Amino acid sequence: MAKVKIQGNASGTGVLTVTAPNTSTDRTITLPDTTGTLLDENSSVPAANLTGTVADARISALTASKLTGALPAISGANLTGITTGKVLAVYEDTDVGEYDTNSTSFIDVPGLYITATPSATSSKFLVLISMAGVGTHSSCTSVQFRLERTISGVGTTNPYTLTRSAAHDAITNSNVFGYDVQGLFLDEPSTTTQTTWKVQIATSGAGYARINSNMGTNDVTSSIVLMEIGA
Numbered sequence: 001m002a003k004v005k006i007q008g009n010a011s012g013t014g015v016l017t018v019t020a021p022n023t024s025t026d027r028t029i030t031l032p033d034t035t036g037t038l039l040d041e042n043s044s045v046p047a048a049n050l051t052g053t054v055a056d057a058r059i060s061a062l063t064a065s066k067l068t069g070a071l072p073a074i075s076g077a078n079l080t081g082i083t084t085g086k087v088l089a090v091y092e093d094t095d096v097g098e099y100d101t102n103s104t105s106f107i108d109v110p111g112l113y114i115t116a117t118p119s120a121t122s123s124k125f126l127v128l129i130s131m132a133g134v135g136t137h138s139s140c141t142s143v144q145f146r147l148e149r150t151i152s153g154v155g156t157t158n159p160y161t162l163t164r165s166a167a168h169d170a171i172t173n174s175n176v177f178g179y180d181v182q183g184l185f186l187d188e189p190s191t192t193t194q195t196t197w198k199v200q201i202a203t204s205g206a207g208y209a210r211i212n213s214n215m216g217t218n219d220v221t222s223s224i225v226l227m228e229i230g231a
Helices: none
Strands: 087-095 097-101 107-118 125-134 142-151 155-165 177-185 197-201 209-211 222-229
Touching: 087 107, 097 125, 097 197, 097 222, 107 125, 107 222, 125 142, 125 197, 142 177, 197 222
Parallel strands: none
Antiparallel strands: 087 222, 097 209, 107 197, 125 177, 125 209, 125 222, 142 155, 142 197
């Protein structure tokens, strides 16, 4: 059978005392079958000996002071618990159809709307609108655009209106003016119910407004972009 041998150090003069704990239970201490040095609370483990996976329970209290050096690359999809200021979703709708209207009441622009379901009541929505077209300005001195928001089962609100005036956008033909709309809005619907944002248009008089046209050979593309921002 194997034997246990305690060997003294020829250079040392101290006395090594092995002390038994204060226990009434029989214990068995099994020594490893290898050559090496036993570790205690004052010992360091070589980095080369640290391999494998560390259990989650062992790093639950990891502090920032323990993180040094360059961190490995990580996918944003693996980050959780980061909601403040985070872009949660992006939606876009574009339209190239030409539409004429002489309505002095707001009507829907057929191809410019987005429907989305907010992920939280605290979410904010950044809305970007880009449109262009022409209108008659002898009897229609301006074109108005409105962003309409409809919450399913709740109702409709009209939080933002833009006006484009002939006085600022007049071109060579004295009866026609061109307009360009670049809108940027921050909306707070405060709901998690399906919501629709749509663009509407109205004229100021008996003239007409034409969407997605520059009176030339090149048509114009209008667009609406919606970004949900975590509050």
